[in-house]
Amino acid sequence: MSLPNPPAMMDQLQEVKIPFAAGVVESLQAGDLISLTGTLFTGRDQTHRRMMALLDEGADLPVDLAGQLLYYVGPSPARPGQVIGAAGPTTSYRMDVYTPRLLDLGLMATMGKGSRSQTVREAMVRHKAIYLAAFGGAGALLSKCIVEAEVVAFADAGPEALFKFSVQRFPAVVINDVHGRDYYEMVKSGKDAPR
């Protein structure tokens, strides 16, 4: 069977630098296809539980998340010579219960896959934060967009450690924008422009 070349779409994404420059988050619209270049932090279930425990104790988080993008991922281990293993998004709703508290601390964007709760959506509007979806089940391809990976905290949690990634042209879709729009809802109700 012949396999296709990388989709042309990858060259047509709007380039966005992270952390975001002033005004960029506000300019992004639900449904925008973007590619991210810069640095981000990662975390999933256990990472969040540990961050919440630190906050409960009145301690600081291991990194300052203000203005940052937090990517929900638990990568597979890197083979020798690789930066990281597969590193696609995990399902975001499991983090919903923790997200408003991180938005309160200035977190500017989250990225995963799947819908967010009403509470998270309202918190995003309040804080002018956005939510992005990465392509689920494309972990091998997405690993190619990660040029550096470093464990920053919770190393013993393995795939649930808090990593810092340097990414280059990492593709994503804007799901929730600062205006409160939700692209999944727009698709469901037929309100998205045909693509």
Added chain:
Amino acid sequence: MREIEAALITEAVKKITMEAGVRLEPDILEGLVSARDSETSGLAKNILELLLVNADIAAREKIPVCQDTGVAVVFIELGQDVHINGDLGEAVQQGIQAGYQEGYLRKSVCDPITRVNTGTNTPAVIHIELVPGEQIRIIVLPKGCGSENMSGLTMLPPSSGISGMKDFVVRQVVNAGPNPCPPLLIGVGMGGTFEKAALLAKKALIRPLGKHHSRPDVAALEEEILTRINEQGQGVQGLGGNNTALAVHIDLFPSHIASLPVAVNIQCHAHRHKEIVL
């Protein structure tokens, strides 16, 4: 009576576990190609193409197709004329542990209360069935849990009938939305008891993609439910289009006269499965 060393089983399980993690089987690749070719949304068509590129990179560079390399579900059909020298269960667990370690697959199994990772991706969930003959058929299904979490089971009153069953399956998929990484494979278990329905639904996933049930009325149901799901328009990754699901596989078992259990096991497009016969 045929004798098989347990070590041989460990080796076989390790081998197919490592392969399953990085290599999609031809049935899934063909399913993704035909979805791409039939897709009406430009964005979804692009994403399907991207998923095919992903599968290609994974196989060539031995990077997992998806970082969620799953909890290992192992189906064993054990010929009753086989004698195993050693502990079958232990042999399988050792094969899973070695496969995940040596294959650079993610270890995702933890204690349900403390949430502490076992560090080995064991224990695997093993289902053993005795069958005639002197062979062992082993199937490893590394099951990702983004999709597993969207599965469900209901005990319908028989008065709900086929239409109740169809509605439950469609609703389960629609409510899952983008969470389980559509395009999906939907395994449905109908009848039996509470646990039998769930097992039928899981086992329906390992049928070659899109191969219909042998009973024409069940095959027609599979087709009808697939059409209904894809008419909802959620599409690939919940971003729209006509390929929310690649196939619906239904399996049946007679149930009690009072009962109509229906289980829906949702599987993502990174549907990894690998089989070996010893």
